[in-house]
Amino acid sequence: MNTATTGYYSLIQYCPDRGRLEAVNMGVLLFCPDRGYLRARFSSSNERIRQFFGDEAGDLKQINAMKKMLEHRLKAEQPSLGDLAALRRFASLMANEIVITDPRPALVEEPDVELSQLFDELVGRTQRREPPPEATLVNRLRVRMDAARFNALIKRDVTVKVPVIGTEFTVPFAYQNGKLNLIEAHEFNQHREQDIVRDLLTKAAQGHLIYTHPDPEAGQRQLVVVASFGQAAQGHRTRVAEVLRDHNVGFFDESAFGQLEQQIVETAH
Helix, strand or coil, X not given: CCCCEEEEEEEEEECCXXXXXXXXXXXXXXXXXXXXXXXXXXXXXXXXXXXHHHHHHCCHHHHHHHHHHHHHHHHHHHHXXXXXXXXXXXXXXXXXXXXXXXXXXXXXXXXXXXHHHHHHHHHHCCCCECCCCCCCHHHHHHHHHCCHHHCCCCEXXXXXXXXXXCCEEEEEEEEECCCEEEEEEEEECECCHHHHHHHHHHHHHHHHHHHHCCECCCECEEEEEEEEECHHHHHHHHHHHHHHHHCCCEEEEHHHHHHHHHHHHHHXX
């Protein structure tokens, strides 16, 4: 088994009118700079494009030509696409109806296998998730964190910039105890094992980058995940905890949130 490395994946989408921002996934790209790996896989059929856009889909044969052209361009440009910035510049030059989305991180062991799984999950099939519960995890946590004892100890709705890849997301709570602990509520609601693993590895990669690259202003940071699990994901609790902690991410099952509350009260300043 190969050692895991940080890879980046982007969706390849067909968007006939960029002003409307309506797009259909038609392929996926995987980039592993440490391995010199850059490949894309495209759908063989344009039926989803036809169904989505109808008469506005355009010439479907021309779409196939666009796919082949992009595939050839990626092969030709691969030697010069040595880092994430270069890939982003390449994506920004797409001038026709093809859009390459901003890369997202993922831990990768076998790139070819990973690319196949990404394609199956994001392009080949429609991912099914359980309907959200009446009260989402983050709302359940907000109710508990509204207690007066936390008012002076936590920050709320903190924007987090992920080092290296530059993407941003917001965590509902954060507290300082020598490092800035970024508390995120995360629900594992997927039905398929490979979707659960994909979600897990993406979160682990984000957390590892946050931990190993101190912020110029906030200093040392650590992502802390409070997790809930849907019915199909129940058996993955131990694996989720181990993978996240191995990648410098704090982990608390929702049922053990009281332990995190105690930690905040005893150590936050």
